[in-house]
Amino acid sequence: xxxxxxxxxxxxxxxxxxxxxxxxxxxxxxxxxxxxxxxxxxxxxxxxxxxxxxxxxxxxxxxxxxxxxxxxxxxxxxxxxxxxxxxxxxxxxxxxxxxxxxxxxxxxxxxxxxxxxxxxxxxxxxxxxxxxxxxxxxxxxxxxxxxxxxxxxxxxxxxxxxxxxxxxxxxxxxxxxxxx
Ligand code: IMP
Ligand code: MG
Numbered sequence: 001x002x003x004x005x006x007x008x009x010x011x012x013x014x015x016x017x018x019x020x021x022x023x024x025x026x027x028x029x030x031x032x033x034x035x036x037x038x039x040x041x042x043x044x045x046x047x048x049x050x051x052x053x054x055x056x057x058x059x060x061x062x063x064x065x066x067x068x069x070x071x072x073x074x075x076x077x078x079x080x081x082x083x084x085x086x087x088x089x090x091x092x093x094x095x096x097x098x099x100x101x102x103x104x105x106x107x108x109x110x111x112x113x114x115x116x117x118x119x120x121x122x123x124x125x126x127x128x129x130x131x132x133x134x135x136x137x138x139x140x141x142x143x144x145x146x147x148x149x150x151x152x153x154x155x156x157x158x159x160x161x162x163x164x165x166x167x168x169x170x171x172x173x174x175x176x177x178x179x180x
Contacts, residue, residue: 002164005171009153010146012168016050018145022124023054025143026094031057033092033120038084038113040105041065043098046157046165047126051096059094062086066105078108093118098157099127100144103137110139127153127170152178 001008037059039048052059065082093113100106106123113121124143131150154160155167160177 002167002171004164004174004177005154005167006174008169008171009148009151010156010170014146015156015168015170018126019047019050019054022051022143022145023056026051026054026124027056029122030055030059030092030094034058034060035092035094036060036062036084036086036088036118038093038095038109039063040095040097040109041082043157043159043165044096044126047098048096051124051126060086064109066108068104078104080112088113088116088118090117090119092120093122095121095123097123097125097141099129099153100125100141101129101132102134103132103139104134106141107137107139126156 037052039045041063042065052061062084063082064080064084066078066080068078095106095109097106110121110123122142123139125141126145128141128144128147129150130147151172152160153170154164154173155170157165158170159165160173
């Protein structure tokens with residue numbers, strides 16, 4: 001285990017088992033729909049690569065990169081850094097997310113994509129921290145990997161200060177790492 005990690009929350013095995021489980025469900029749902037699978041950069045990249053290989057049906061890949069204007073909790077205004085490269089009008093769209101936290105990102109994304117008239121729009125998030133949801137967020141995940149406690153996690157694509165994305169498991173950082 002990495003020195004900065006206090007404990008492992010989800011092992012590689014638990015992660016892969018859940019991805020396979022979701023794969024069975026998503027394959028059934030999307031087998032005749034040729035969906036556009038939208039990844040939310042950058043955190044989703046690792047989950048995305050695993051997840052699409054468990055969807056045993058034709059699909060198209062696309063990505064959006066969004067971030068909040070400021071780092072503050074209150075602002076909440078989102079900035080699109082990279083748009084989709086596909087026209088999604090009339091298409092089935094599946095959003096993949098690494099983690100559903102305050103919900104601001106997913107709410108913004110759903111509002112933005114709905115305005116482009118997809119045939120359907122669903123959300124699959126690998127992790128969910130429901131305790132963190134803020135008022136005004138009405139969007140719900142259609143498929144969830146693991147519901148986790150209100151703790152900051154890293155690994156499997158998730159970062160702290162752009163570090164730890166390449167850890168193969170999901171872990172909780174040692175508290176002293178935040179104060180560095
Ligand atoms: P939101 O608060 O639901 O809009 O989530 C915004 C983004 O914050 C997520 O897509 C993640 O990139 C990041 N995030 C939220 N919680 C965590 C965490 O526990 N670890 C690492 N990144 C997180
Ligand atoms: Mg993210």
